[in-house]
Amino acid sequence: MNAIIKINDRVGEAPVKLVRIVDRAARILECFGRATPELSLPQISSQLKLPKPTAFRILTNLVRHGLLQHNSATATYTLGFATLRLADDLLQSLSIRSHARPVMQAIRDAVNESVVLSVRRGDYRYNIDTVESTHAIGQTQQIGTAVPLYAGAASRALLAAMHDDEVRAYLARTKLVPFQKATMIDPDKLREDVARTRRRGYVATNAEYTPGGHAVGCAIVGPDGTGTAALHVSIPNARFSKAAEEISARHVMEGCRRIAASLTEEHGA
Amino acid sequence: MAVPQRIRTEREHIDPDVRYKGEAVARAARVLALFTRSQPELMLTQLVERTGVPKATLLGILNTLVAHDLLMRESATGPYRLGFAWLRLGDVRRNLLDIRESALPLMRQVRDVVNETVILSLKVGDRRVHLDYVESMQAIRRVTQLGHEGPLHVGAAGLVLLAGMPGNDIEAYLARRQDVAEPRAELLQTLAAVKRDGYAVVAGTVNPHTAAVSAPVKSYTGETVAALTVSCPNERFTKELRRKCIKAATEGAETLSRALGHTP
Numbered sequence: 251m252n253a254i255i256k257i258n259d260r261v262g263e264a265p266v267k268l269v270r271i272v273d274r275a276a277r278i279l280e281c282f283g284r285a286t287p288e289l290s291l292p293q294i295s296s297q298l299k300l301p302k303p304t305a306f307r308i309l310t311n312l313v314r315h316g317l318l319q320h321n322s323a324t325a326t327y328t329l330g331f332a333t334l335r336l337a338d339d340l341l342q343s344l345s346i347r348s349h350a351r352p353v354m355q356a357i358r359d360a361v362n363e364s365v366v367l368s369v370r371r372g373d374y375r376y377n378i379d380t381v382e383s384t385h386a387i388g389q390t391q392q393i394g395t396a397v398p399l400y401a402g403a404a405s406r407a408l409l410a411a412m413h414d415d416e417v418r419a420y421l422a423r424t425k426l427v428p429f430q431k432a433t434m435i436d437p438d439k440l441r442e443d444v445a446r447t448r449r450r451g452y453v454a455t456n457a458e459y460t461p462g463g464h465a466v467g468c469a470i471v472g473p474d475g476t477g478t479a480a481l482h483v484s485i486p487n488a489r490f491s492k493a494a495e496e497i498s499a500r501h502v503m504e505g506c507r508r509i510a511a512s513l514t515e516e517h518g519a
Numbered sequence: 520m521a522v523p524q525r526i527r528t529e530r531e532h533i534d535p536d537v538r539y540k541g542e543a544v545a546r547a548a549r550v551l552a553l554f555t556r557s558q559p560e561l562m563l564t565q566l567v568e569r570t571g572v573p574k575a576t577l578l579g580i581l582n583t584l585v586a587h588d589l590l591m592r593e594s595a596t597g598p599y600r601l602g603f604a605w606l607r608l609g610d611v612r613r614n615l616l617d618i619r620e621s622a623l624p625l626m627r628q629v630r631d632v633v634n635e636t637v638i639l640s641l642k643v644g645d646r647r648v649h650l651d652y653v654e655s656m657q658a659i660r661r662v663t664q665l666g667h668e669g670p671l672h673v674g675a676a677g678l679v680l681l682a683g684m685p686g687n688d689i690e691a692y693l694a695r696r697q698d699v700a701e702p703r704a705e706l707l708q709t710l711a712a713v714k715r716d717g718y719a720v721v722a723g724t725v726n727p728h729t730a731a732v733s734a735p736v737k738s739y740t741g742e743t744v745a746a747l748t749v750s751c752p753n754e755r756f757t758k759e760l761r762r763k764c765i766k767a768a769t770e771g772a773e774t775l776s777r778a779l780g781h782t783p
Contacts, residue, residue, distance in 0.1 A: 268583040271543045276587035280604075282611050308544055315548035329612040331780035334739040336551060337609020340601040343559030359691070371603045378606075384645045384695065394610035 274300060275308050279317065279329070288326045337394055344369070346470075346479055347379050349512045353505045354381040354481065360501050361494070363483050370408045370478040373399060373420060385489075400426055400440055401433050402459040403452075403467030404482040409440070410447035411469035411477040417444055433458045452499045464490045466498040468506045473514065481506055546572055547580050551589065551601075560598035618736070618745055619651050621778040626653040626747070629771040633763050635751040636661040637771070639736075640676040641744070642684075643668075645692060647677040650745070661729055661750040672699055672706060675721040675733035676746040682713040683735050683743025718769050720761065723753045730756035732764040734772035739780030747772040 277298055281289055289297075295305040309327060312318040316332035341347070347367065354365040358381045367379040374396040399409045399420060409417060426435035432455070434440055447453050452468045467482035483498040553561060553569055566581070567574050581599060584590040588602035619639070626637045630653045638652040649667045654660055671681040671692060681689060689710065693699060699706065713719040722730035731750035735743040749764040749771075756764075773783070 266582045266586065267579050268586055269543050269547075269579040272547045272580050272583040273586070275544045275547065276583065276589060279589075279608060280587070282608065284611055284614060287611055287615055311544040311548070315545065315552070317548060317551075328615055329608055331612070331739060332552075333605060333608040333612045334780050336554070336601055336605040337612075338740050339554060339556050339559065340603070340605050342556045343600065355687075355691075376603060376606050382644070394606035394613075396607055 271308065274298065274304070275312060278305070278308055278312065279333075282329050288321070288324070288328050290326050294327070341378055341393065344378055346509075346513070349516070350379065350470075350479075350481070350509050351381070353508050353512075354379070357381075357481070357483065357501045357505045358383060361483060361498050363485050363489070363498065365502075365505075366404065366482050366484060368397075368404045368408075368480050368482070370399065370480075373424065375399060375402075375405045375408055375480070377404075397459055398424070400424065400435070401429055402482075403455040403465035404480040405459075405467075406434075406440075406443055406453045406455070407447060407467040407469040407480045407482070408478065410444045410453070411471050411475070411480075413476060417441075429459050430457050430461055432456055451503050454495050454499065463487060464495065466495055466502055468499070468502045470506045470509045470513070472510060477510070479509075481509070543580060546570060546577075547584060550577075550580060550584070554590075554599075554601050560600050562598050566599065616738075616779055618775075618779065622651060622736075622745075622747075622775055623653070625771055625775055625778075626651065629653075629747070629749065629767050630655065633749055633751075633760070633767045635749050635760075635764065636663070638663055638676065638731075638748040638750060640680070640733075640746045640748065642671065642680040645671060645695065647671050647674065647680055647746075649676075655751065659752055659755075661731075661752065663750075670696065670698065672696065672701070674725050675719040675731040675750075676748045678709065678713050678719040678721070679733040679735050679746040679748075680743060682710040682719070683737075718765055720765070722756050722761075726753075728753050730761075730764075732761070732768045734768040735776075736772050736779065737776040737781040739782075741781065744779065745775075747775060 278294055281294055281297055291302060291306060291309065294300070294309070295302045298305065309318060313320050313330070316330040318327045319330040320327055346369070350367045354367060357365045362385065363383045365381045366377050368375045368377045377393050377395055380393060397405055399405045409420070412420065421437045421440060426437065428435050434443065443453070452466055454464065454466050456464050464485045464487065465482045466485070467480055469477045470479040470481065471477035481502050483502055485494055485498065549570055550566060553566065563574070563581070567577055570577060581590060585592055585602070588604040590599045591602040592599050622639050626639060630637045634657055635655045636652060639650045640647050641650050646668045647670070649663055649665060651665065652663055654662065669677055671677040681692065684692070693703060693706070718732055718734040720732050729750060730753045731748050733746045733748040736745040736747055738744045747768055749768045751760065751764070
């Protein structure tokens with residue numbers, strides 16, 4: 251069997267050599283999702299069109315290294331604890347978290363709502379840290395969830411922090427699907443929103459991605475006006491008011507400026 | 520939920536010179552295991568050195584991991600780091616962690632060892648909340664209720680949850696509370712002892728008739744996510760039973776922590 255495959259990612263670049271068996275192992279990991287956390291050997295082999303012995307051999311290897319877990323009672327596989335360890339080590343290695351933490355805590359103390367830090371990677375935003383409100387009722391923010399850049403306050407703050415040509419290209423290639431009734435899926439409205447966000451400095455949303463709450467988001471932008479990280483405050487409906495939104499917006503914008511300053515300082519002026 | 524997919528813009532084609540190596544997946548897994556909290560970045564030369572895999576072979580594996588965002592590299596000569604795909608995979612795995620379900624059989628075992636009531640509690644906001652319990656079979660026993668709430672600085676379970684918080688979060692909690700009767704220095708000393716010993720014992724102070732021993736349940740991050748408590752009537756809490764309860768609570772909490780991916 252031939253083992254090396256080549257892909258060209260971008261025209262004009264040298265082809266990248268991939269190892270087929272590792273590629274297949276990675277594809278197996280990618281089969282697991284929120285909706286499909288548990289899969290059997292037949293499901294995996296038919297989904298990836300892999301012969302069962304090949305799939306089995308890779309699965310066994312992934313189990314041995316803790317990347318998958320085999321449940322013998324149900325004859326299914328789930329992701330293993332090593333994925334949690336790797337996800338956590340990745341999070342811990344993102345230096346922006348230590349710059350943002352004290353600022354996030356100060357915002358939480360000022361408004362007592364949950365504050366979330368997220369980063370843009372490709373066409374998605376990932377929540378990477380959160381400081382929770384001390385209220386017993388509040389939305390718990392899942393860390394690691396991928397959210398598209400058109401849905402939710404932090405997402406659209408990040409969209410507005412992209413270059414104009416990037417925004418144009420993003421809207422041209424992205425299929426805008428609603429997650430909630432309020433999800434903004436009209437490209438014209440999104441372009442207007444980008445302009446408004448750049449003018450006033452923050453985005454306020456109501457239940458565009460997850461139901462039940464409001465959010466106020468702002469991007470952490472560098473000296474060139476672009477940025478790949480954002481903060482948002484999540485306010486449950488029960489505690490929401492226009493005044494609460496404005497106070498949160500003020501704190502979030504100030505917090506983002508402070509984090510940007512601390513990052514610029516570290517990278518040497 | 521939408522999940523970012525890598526877009527393949529070009530055909531894949533096969534290099535006829537290189538044959539499949541059985542251990543490639545194992546090598547990839549070994550490469551991934553080299554990235555840790557204390558060493559988040561590794562250069563190609565370091566990876567060659569640590570894995571003992573020839574550079575050309577290793578490059579193929581690294582390229583494949585980068586193509587799937589399992590590793591990332593900012594520049595063609597820079598260090599490798601873990602990729603964002605782990606965030607999504609870790610999120611999927613975390614959704615399977617049902618602490619209550621993993622805890623119940625274990626709580627029954629702990630109860631059978633000491634025949635006292637076993638309680639599992641979580642921290643919700645600034646409160647300690649009982650999530651589940653298994654009662655002692657003895658006629659006189661500690662009883663409690665699901666969802667029962669209390670402050671963090673009172674009771675064995677609360678103290679364990681509070682002691683598991685970062686130092687400045689403890690300070691902030693104490694600053695928010697108006698109802699801490701105990702002198703602050705004493706409470707901080709108690710919390711330090713709980714942290715050092717790995718358990719908290721409270722006998723007859725919260726309620727004159729009850730005693731409790733609680734130990735921290737930790738997750739894969741090392742963070743305290745719950746408290747496992749063994750509780751009994753104070754009248755029965757002899758030195759001998761105290762010793763048994765400490766053993767049962769700490770061993771039970773350790774087993775549960777392992778089920779949640781904690782590695783001591």
